[in-house]
Amino acid sequence: MDFILSGSALKTFARSITCLARVGNELVIQASPSQLAFHTLNSSRSAYQSITFKPDLFDTYTVSSNQVKCSVLLKDICAVLRTPVASIDNISMKLPDPDASKVQWTLECYSGMRKTYWTTCNIEPDIQHLSLDRRKFPSNFVVRPRDFNRLLANFQSSLQEITIIATDRTSLPSDTASEIEGKAVELRSYIDPTKENDSLLHTQLWIDPTEEFVQYTHTGDPVDMTFSVKELKAFLSFCEGSEVDVHLYFEKAGEPILMAPKFGLEDGSSSNFDATLVLATMLTSQLREGNSLEPPQLATTIHGQNEHRTGSQVQHGSCMPNVSEHPSDHTKIWSDISDTDGRSFSQRHPGNWVDADEDEDDGDENELCVGSTPPYFEEQ
Amino acid sequence: MEHEAPDLVCQLDSVQGMVDALTAVRWKRYQDAVLELSEHGVVLIVEETCCLQAKVYLQRELFIKYEYRAQGRPRFGVSLGLLVDCLNTFSVPGHSSVIEIQYPGPDMQLLLKSIDSLDACIYAEIRTRIPDTISWDYSFESAGGTPLSFTVKAAALKEAIDDLEWPGSSIQITLQPALPSVSFKGEGHGDLQVDFMYYANTDLLIAFSCDREVSYRYKYKFLRATTSNMPSSVIRDNRGSKLTIGRGGMLKVQHLVSVARLSAPHTHIDSAGYQHPSRIAYIEFFVKPEKDGND
Numbered sequence: 001m002d003f004i005l006s007g008s009a010l011k012t013f014a015r016s017i018t019c020l021a022r023v024g025n026e027l028v029i030q031a032s033p034s035q036l037a038f039h040t041l042n043s044s045r046s047a048y049q050s051i052t053f054k055p056d057l058f059d060t061y062t063v064s065s066n067q068v069k070c071s072v073l074l075k076d077i078c079a080v081l082r083t084p085v086a087s088i089d090n091i092s093m094k095l096p097d098p099d100a101s102k103v104q105w106t107l108e109c110y111s112g113m114r115k116t117y118w119t120t121c122n123i124e125p126d127i128q129h130l131s132l133d134r135r136k137f138p139s140n141f142v143v144r145p146r147d148f149n150r151l152l153a154n155f156q157s158s159l160q161e162i163t164i165i166a167t168d169r170t171s172l173p174s175d176t177a178s179e180i181e182g183k184a185v186e187l188r189s190y191i192d193p194t195k196e197n198d199s200l201l202h203t204q205l206w207i208d209p210t211e212e213f214v215q216y217t218h219t220g221d222p223v224d225m226t227f228s229v230k231e232l233k234a235f236l237s238f239c240e241g242s243e244v245d246v247h248l249y250f251e252k253a254g255e256p257i258l259m260a261p262k263f264g265l266e267d268g269s270s271s272n273f274d275a276t277l278v279l280a281t282m283l284t285s286q287l288r289e290g291n292s293l294e295p296p297q298l299a300t301t302i303h304g305q306n307e308h309r310t311g312s313q314v315q316h317g318s319c320m321p322n323v324s325e326h327p328s329d330h331t332k333i334w335s336d337i338s339d340t341d342g343r344s345f346s347q348r349h350p351g352n353w354v355d356a357d358e359d360e361d362d363g364d365e366n367e368l369c370v371g372s373t374p375p376y377f378e379e380q
Numbered sequence: 381m382e383h384e385a386p387d388l389v390c391q392l393d394s395v396q397g398m399v400d401a402l403t404a405v406r407w408k409r410y411q412d413a414v415l416e417l418s419e420h421g422v423v424l425i426v427e428e429t430c431c432l433q434a435k436v437y438l439q440r441e442l443f444i445k446y447e448y449r450a451q452g453r454p455r456f457g458v459s460l461g462l463l464v465d466c467l468n469t470f471s472v473p474g475h476s477s478v479i480e481i482q483y484p485g486p487d488m489q490l491l492l493k494s495i496d497s498l499d500a501c502i503y504a505e506i507r508t509r510i511p512d513t514i515s516w517d518y519s520f521e522s523a524g525g526t527p528l529s530f531t532v533k534a535a536a537l538k539e540a541i542d543d544l545e546w547p548g549s550s551i552q553i554t555l556q557p558a559l560p561s562v563s564f565k566g567e568g569h570g571d572l573q574v575d576f577m578y579y580a581n582t583d584l585l586i587a588f589s590c591d592r593e594v595s596y597r598y599k600y601k602f603l604r605a606t607t608s609n610m611p612s613s614v615i616r617d618n619r620g621s622k623l624t625i626g627r628g629g630m631l632k633v634q635h636l637v638s639v640a641r642l643s644a645p646h647t648h649i650d651s652a653g654y655q656h657p658s659r660i661a662y663i664e665f666f667v668k669p670e671k672d673g674n675d
Binding site (some may be wrong): 050076079080083112113114115116117118119120254 | 533536539540543546569572573574575576577580582584585593639
């Protein structure tokens with residue numbers, strides 16, 4: 001097979017490789033007459049990324065047989081793309097025959113230099129192909145990458161895992177709903193209690209999805225998901241560079257989340273590339289009262305199979321959260337960040353702050369005044 | 381107490397330029413250099429025994445004063461890193477600094493001092509050594525017949541050599557007249573070939589002289605040394621570097637480094653960027669080919 005890329009398609013290609021290289025080590029290339037697919041799986045099998053390109057993205061695109069498969073090392077492709085994209089006129093890729101041992105990449109540079117790379121490839125790749133049906137996810141949101149990066153900037157840059165708690169504004173009693181001022185989504189830093197952690201910064205951020213997200217769909221009980229930040233940031237970079245929003249699909253703790261670019265309505269199905277990032281989430285929900293006894297672990301493997309599958313395939317842990325109806329139990333404050341004398345204090349509207357021991361009594365607290373940036377307020 | 385006048389007293393008004401020129405031949409942290417003084421100027425020589433040699437020519441026209449009184453040609457050894465670091469202390473950005481260099485001092489040192497500063501004086505002495513190895517005279521002989529050489533944009537040469545690190549192997553340089561072009565190739569855990577095509581309309585390969593195909597291999601780290609510390613002024617000035625293959629495959633790489641201060645009123649830079657030749661230092665590298673070089 002072979003193809004030639006130039007211009008903005010070349011930039012998309014380079015951006016794709018950068019993103020894939022931040023997720024996994026090996027790139028599986030699958031070419032068919034209808035599309036070119038790249039995918040990678042990280043070594044702990046908790047992140048899978050796939051990027052597909054339509055033939056019309058390329059200046060030329062030729063596939064000899066029905067399906068050509070091979071794999072190359074992403075660090076080799078990154079070496080090929082070491083030359084700044086702005087100085088490359090075009091890139092061509094050649095796999096001379098299905099059992100060739102090397103892939104040839106040729107860069108024609110504006111300076112007049114021609115650089116030809118030969119990278120070794122594996123013709124019998126261990127293909128992990130994962131396909132999740134986006135329609136099966138009950139909840140999702142769309143966000144501009146720049147906005148999401150701005151939210152993430154509130155967290156320590158060394159943060160490895162983050163928890164997103166999604167609640168349904170409409171399912172809360174109406175007076176409470178107005179009290180929480182629509183801040184239905186919480187982002188919370190996740191710190192692994194089994195690791196040695198001292199003097200770490202814990203951060204919690206409540207946001208109003210109608211302000212921060214382009215779109216937000218979640219009904220029913222609050223759910224949470226805890227997943228790796230590294231691949232999330234790589235995907236946000238990719239989407240920001242491609243000037244598209246990020247669509248994040250989720251279900252609940254333990255189920256994988258799926259991210260994809262959200263192309264504008266006018267592009268719709270005519271976009272000539274697509275991408276999917278699937279991340280495993282922690283089995284343990286952060287919403288339950290009292291932590292589970294088992295140590296948190298990333299939902300183990302995303303089992304790869306050669307066929308397409310609908311629905312998710314992740315081990316279900318034993319810790320299905322026992323969700324109560326009462327909205328106040330759903331947002332649990334970590335006692336270790338409360339006031340040292342054990343009293344909790346509110347930094348938002350008091351209606352949302354619950355002590356583990358205290359019975360919620362919405363009525364009284366709803367009378368208290370509401371400020372958009374709530375001041376420090378001590379509960380009586 | 382001096383009984384005789386020093387061999388050399390010279391004054392230089394562009395310390396940064398001299399630092400740039402000397403930095404271009406630094407490829408290791410510790411390098412012993414040999415300086416040779418003559419009535420024509422100063423030559424600094426560094427080498428990696430029997431594999432790689434570099435020379436920096438600072439001809440007397442670069443200096444605003446050059447008083448040479450030696451009998452013969454004094455040679456002495458000095459640490460290159462020490463010399464460059466010392467010169468750097470005299471160089472203040474945005475400030476014209478004139479320094480005077482004198483050799484020998486009372487104890488055979490190299491003496492440096494600032495002479496145009498009104499309120500402070502910087503003074504330095506560097507110990508010198510008797511060079512104990514006669515530097516191998518890489519007498520570069522022509523390959524015979526038509527010279528085998530090409531001039532390529534320095535920035536492109538550096539880029540190509542940087543890219544050629546990836547294969548992790550020695551580099552084969554091939555010149556061929558048929559499709560007039562130059563290729564650099566490395567074959568290691570991956571292969572990379574960089575071709576410089578000779579077209580009249582690009583300024584990549586500025587001159588090309590070759591009547592037969594030749595091909596030699598060079599160790600990557602020595603080839604890399606010829607461009608790794610290329611001064612940014614060389615790239616800014618869009619200079620070309622000349623590569624010549626001599627007898628036996630010896631490779632000569634020549635760079636031109638500007639030693640002028642651009643703010644100085646007497647530098648003549650015309651619209652084509654041509655600079656008065658006396659404001660340029662010449663750098664030469666000699667790289668021996670690998671033993672099994674063929675052709």
